[in-house]
């Protein structure tokens with residue numbers, strides 16, 4: 319009897335053109351930051367409408383650089399959601415600032431601007447706004463608060479908000495190119511801004527070599543062969559996004575009659591479906607186990623909310639979402655395996671289809 323192959327939760331999409339691009343870059347003697355990095359930066363700036371971009375070794379490094387470029391340090395507060403991975407929190411801690419956690423909107427999973435407004439202090443120097451799972455945060459409401467916005471596009475490269483690409487709308491934006499992100503350089507990141515001074519400061523802080531003055535700088539550079547991979551991946555971004563959207567539409571068609579909540583997309587935003595997250599009321603752990611038994615790797619899309627790490631109470635929306643959110647496999651190479659995922663999910667609910675209205679959360683708009 320042959321074993322059932324396991325469908326991974328996420329996977330990088332690499333082809334022969336990516337391997338060729340890295341190989342060509344490696345034939346030059348320029349391994350560290352060089353012309354491929356400069357081109358990758360220019361392309362990313364062009365794509366997002368930013369005035370410029372600064373490539374970094376990771377998304378967390380880009381977030382840290384963004385905070386330091388804004389002059390944020392000890393005594394300053396930075397707002398961020400509790401419902402996000404620990405990277406953004408670490409960037410704030412590295413800068414020596416105080417993180418102020420805010421609850422999420424359980425419909426979009428992004429920062430709830432009402433909670434943000436209530437949390438603002440006189441010391442709040444930035445709002446770190448992830449576009450979680452590929453859906454842009456409510457940028458208009460956040461920008462109206464008059465505090466610098468750092469758009470965290472680690473999961474949302476290519477998404478649009480009111481017709482504009484994310485990353486170039488806030489004061490600063492960052493991307494991550496970790497192995498399983500929308501496009502990858504293995505590890506890597508990018509800082510974006512429309513503000514030339516902020517870009518200049520971030521560029522100055524990124525590395526330390528041969529400087530006339532001694533201030534505390536970093537080594538947050540991306541290598542040239544990573545940037546060559548990034549450029550090759552970037553060419554395929556439209557195809558990656560089309561495939562993600564087609565897979566999400568397929569999931570939606572085949573799951574919407576089940577008692578789960580499928581993703582909500584406000585009319586003014588475009589979702590790129592970095593993650594396809596559904597919510598199940600009750601039995602999340604059982605569902606994860608049943609899916610694993612069927613060879614489908616599903617996950618909680620956020621491992622642990624930050625308020626739990628920091629032993630803080632409250633955060634009702636985040637708790638509600640964390641205890642019910644399930645992320646199904648979605649990536650450009652998923653292909654026909656989506657049929658197996660859907661079959662496995664439907665098998666769990668067999669007999670319950672048509673019961674959706676019971677657990678549906680009404681749309682806010």
Ligand SMILES: Cc1ncc(COP(=O)(O)O)c(C=O)c1O
Pocket residue numbers: 376377378379402403405406448470472473493494495496506507
């Ligand atoms: C929303 C978000 N922000 C920041 C990061 C940090 O990016 P990196 O892993 O490249 O440091 C991640 C990475 O997973 C992320 O998902």
